[in-house]
Amino acid sequence: MTxxxxxxxxxxxxxxxxxxxxxxxxAALFGPDGDLWGSGHNRRVQDGDxxxxxxxxxxxxxxxxxxxxxxxxxxxxxxxxxCSGLIRQFNIPxxxxxxxxxxxxxxxxxxxxxxxxxxxxxxxxxRMMTTFIAEHPDLWFEDIGE
Amino acid sequence: MTxxxxxxxxxxxxxxxxxxxxxxxxAALFGPDGDLWGSGHNRRVQDGDxxxxxxxxxxxxxxxxxxxxxxxxxxxxxxxxxCSGLIRQFNIPxxxxxxxxxxxxxxxxxxxxxxxxxxxxxxxxxRMMTTFIAEHPDLWFEDIGE
Numbered sequence: 001m002t003x004x005x006x007x008x009x010x011x012x013x014x015x016x017x018x019x020x021x022x023x024x025x026x027a028a029l030f031g032p033d034g035d036l037w038g039s040g041h042n043r044r045v046q047d048g049d050x051x052x053x054x055x056x057x058x059x060x061x062x063x064x065x066x067x068x069x070x071x072x073x074x075x076x077x078x079x080x081x082x083c084s085g086l087i088r089q090f091n092i093p094x095x096x097x098x099x100x101x102x103x104x105x106x107x108x109x110x111x112x113x114x115x116x117x118x119x120x121x122x123x124x125x126x127r128m129m130t131t132f133i134a135e136h137p138d139l140w141f142e143d144i145g146e
Numbered sequence: 147m148t149x150x151x152x153x154x155x156x157x158x159x160x161x162x163x164x165x166x167x168x169x170x171x172x173a174a175l176f177g178p179d180g181d182l183w184g185s186g187h188n189r190r191v192q193d194g195d196x197x198x199x200x201x202x203x204x205x206x207x208x209x210x211x212x213x214x215x216x217x218x219x220x221x222x223x224x225x226x227x228x229c230s231g232l233i234r235q236f237n238i239p240x241x242x243x244x245x246x247x248x249x250x251x252x253x254x255x256x257x258x259x260x261x262x263x264x265x266x267x268x269x270x271x272x273r274m275m276t277t278f279i280a281e282h283p284d285l286w287f288e289d290i291g292e
Contacts, residue, residue, distance in 0.1 A: 044210065051197065051206045051232075060197045064190065066288055085231020085252065086197075090291035106231065142212055145236035 001034045003096055006074045007120060009039055010098065013054065014076045014128060017041030023136075023143050024128050025077045027054035029062045029092075032070025038062030044143055053143075055083035059090075068092045076125045080105040080144055088113055098125030102133060103144065147180045152220045153244055153266060155185055159200065160222045160274060163187030169282075169289050170274050171223045173200035175208045175238075178216025184208030190289055199289075201229035205236075214238045222271045226251040226290055234259055244271030248279060249290065 006028065013026025028039035040057025043049050052060075055075050068090045073079075076098035079087060084106025087095060094116040097107060101121070111117040133140045152174065159172025174185035186203025190196055198206075201221050214236045219225075222244035225233060230252025233241060240262040243253060247267070257263040279286045 048210055049206055050208075050210055050236075051202045056197045060195055062196075064194055064196055064288065068291065081231040081235040082228070083231070085227040085229070085234075088231075089227035089251075090196075105235075142210065145214065 001030070003118065003120060006030060006034075006072065006096055007076070007098055007122060007125075009036065010054065010058075010074045010076045011122075011124060011128075013039050013041040013058075014125075017043070017046075017054075018128070018132065020046050022046050023139060024132050025054040025075070027058040027073060027075040029058045030072045030074065037065075037071065042143065045139065050143075053080065053083050055079055055086060059086060072096055076122075077129060078103055078105045078107050078119070079110075084110050087115060094118075096120065098122045099129070101126050102129040147176070149242055149264065149266060152176060152218065152242055153222070153268060153271075155182065156200065156204075156220045156222045156244065157268075157270060157274075159185050159187040159204075160271075163189070163192075163200075164274070164278065166192050168192050169285060170278050171200040171221065173204040173219065173221040175204045176218045176220065183211075183217065188289065191285070196289075199226065199229050201225055201232060205232060218242055222268075223275060224249055224251045224253050224265070225256075230256050233261060240264075242266065244268045245275070247272050248275040 009028040010026040014024040018024035022045040023042040026041040038061025043052040072094040074096040078100035155174040160170040164170035168191040169188040172187040184207025189198040218240040224246035
């Protein structure tokens with residue numbers, strides 16, 4: 001799969017989340033062979049659950065795993081510290097990010113600790129978050145604890 | 147509440163987790179007035195969910211909150227990078243830790259970023275984790291991604 005194809009899976013999740021009234025951040029975890037292990041989106045609104053960010057939803061959907069060697073976490077938005085911590089703790093070696101213009105979390109810190117970080121600067125991801133933050137600032141700042 | 151009383155809530159959660167076959171790490175989030183916002187324990191085994199650590203379970207149980215000002219996260223074990231990232235992202239200002247002998251996560255990093263970190267070095271917490279790791283090393287190393 002190309003990076004654009006991998007990102008498309010995360011974008012689809014973000015759109016699903018948006019359509020159900022939620023924060024439009026989606027993510028997907030791919031295995032070493034490019035197979036999809038799991039995907040998901042932020043569910044703060046839908047489940048009243050502040051722990052379900054896109055990345056944690058994708059990680060949960062992948063189930064219990066003994067190793068994350070060779071995996072790639074794909075996310076529409078730069079991972080916050082919480083999700084960056086997940087990536088570091090479980091030694092996920094690569095992160096593919098839709099954009100980091102509207103929010104920058106811990107991806108530089110991950111790169112400093114050896115994670116391969118790619119930021120695609122995808123215009124559709126930027127547009128989706130820009131619109132969402134403008135329309136729902138309270139919800140967005142609640143979601144990132146600001 | 148005293149630190150020992152707060153820790154007792156987290157220890158009770160850890161014991162509940164252990165009794166149901168899980169990883170014995172428990173946590174509790176207390177509000178500014180010392181009121182219990184939520185508590186929980188690791189549920190990797192019980193729910194097949196690798197995202198539910200003690201701290202994330204307690205945070206989830208507290209529901210959606212606009213601010214974590216004045217809160218204290220209490221946990222039986224030094225928070226891993228994932229849970230440390232949660233604490234940093236949501237600006238939880240204080241962390242009370244049962245022990246960090248059997249595992250040390252990101253609590254020094256949290257202290258470097260202004261979080262008030264207290265390690266109680268509680269013998270019961272040490273005993274519980276030492277026994278668990280000796281009896282279930284595979285499960286433990288899976289839980290911390292090693």
